[in-house]
Amino acid sequence: MGLLSKKEAGLVLDPLADNNPITIQVLGICSALAITAELKASIVMAVSVMFVLAMGNVVISLMRNIIPSKIRIIVQLVVVATLVIIVDQVLRAFAYELSKTLSVFVGLIITNCIIMGRFEAFALANGPWRSFLDGIGNSLGYGIILVIIGFFRELLGSGTLLGFKVLGDPIAKTGLYSFGYENNGFMIIPPAALIVVGIIIWVQRSRNPSLVEEN
């Protein structure tokens, strides 16, 4: 990569697989369970987190030398809260329906452990450009899992993808439904997301056994 040095590329690429915030660090699980019943909501959530995390990392990184360490958590919270409010207002203005679907979970980005985790672990000790890349990388890693979960839950649970009836119409009995296929109601409820996350973790670790923790 010409644009990024090898180490900088690692900041973006590592969290996608071998250091994934959800499947390896097991952070940010709550939102992964709550809003992944539809692919669209997953994508919007992933983009929102990307904005908050990348911008937040940059802001914290810029302020890292002037934040007194005793009150750093409060400062971090103020930064996240500001960014989350921006996301929330933008969603309400331009995608009202979707912001209703996401409801409190946009506000709850504040409590997403990935964000505070990256501030603490990375932004406080690194320059703005690297922090930005780290934010992009981690939110991409988060987003990719959200999209995978959302894809399977929407496809199996509602028979749609991004709202398109890819498997046919369940009421008019077209496509797959004409053979007696039915949507899987289990996939709509949050416990299904937990199982999908579990399967992703299983597949990932059996492909790369070095990721398995020893206990």
Place this chain on the structure above:
Amino acid sequence: MSLKNNLHNLKEKYKGKKMAPAFNAIHTFLYAPNETTHSGSHVRGADDLKRTMNTVIMALVPVLLFSMFNAGYQHFGAINGFSKDFSLVNDFLTWDNFWIGIIKVLPLVAVSYGVGLLVEFIFAVIKGHEVEEGYLVTGMLVPLIVPVDLPLWMLAVAVVFGVVIGKEVFGGTGMNILNPALTIRAFLFFAYPTWMSGDKVWVHDAVKLAGGPDAISGETILGTLAQNGNMTYSISDMFFGFIPGSVGETSTFLILLGGLFLVFSKIASWRIMLSAILGALVMGFIFNGIADAGWISEGSKFYSLMSFESWKHLIVGGLAFGIVYMATDPVTGSQTNKGKWYYGFFIGFISVMIRVFNPAYPEGVFLAILLMNVFAPTIDHYVIQGNIKKRMKRLKNAKVIEVDSSKSENLKAETV
């Protein structure tokens, strides 16, 4: 050459190859392997895991046969009306009834075994270990706890889910936390609720005929009671099982026989069965008391179920089946004798509680057993800790008596 030798040769041929576990499984399922030792001081027990599993299946065969007749009996009874003077031979044990069982119940059994064993074989080959026997019983239980009209592909999907997520991810037979058969039922229940609950699915063709001029009812007794409806079945109908319900859960009589068989062959724990019955009765008595004391009005939506005599809870729905065949699963239940009492008691207690209080789940047995499966290790932990504490206390209070040094023993601890 006999079949046994053929199988043995096949096994030798594939030894060390990837497919070896599959052939070993077929061989050892049908015959005692050739490699058993024939001399020396070994204890040779006949009750290995396969025999244990087969004993449970033997206990299930009468239930399965009954359910095949009952599938037809309920179907024709709902269409033509049940005859007033019921005779077992003329009305129940007929070829017509059995035929419905063959075309509706046997496919469920075949799909359950076919898909489940296929998954087991695939996992054995991938992991390179022997095929485990765990699915032999699960495969027989599953068709007996689903509605008769369940589409076969749904059963197949659920079996794959149950075996993989319920059992294989934990490490296979003997390592699972949840009863695989009930995991399969729970998956079906939440995934396809229209096929697993309601007032139509329990009698063959009730779904197909619904809405038309020939519509028939497929309501279970508990479903009727949950809606404060009138129940027309007699107590002997309930006990002998001539009622609608999941395929094999209806005949308390045959389940009881199977249960006695399992208790006397020492396969299943009588402690769990007895305490579960007690738990159900206690909860039932409490509800009866509330209804009798007039604390809830007759118009209340819980009234019918609350005033339903406590002992009748044992002969309707899947409680008996769950207690005898599911709760006693040695892997997922409590292991300690004292723990078994608590474990069983709460299964009965919670089952009846869910039945009465949750109209969305007129049948709570499978949820109660799954819940207690999760708690079984905790119960065992506290039983063991309690035992350790008791013994530590005994040791602390023990008096050490000095004895003449001339005797062979110097110290003797005496418990107080």
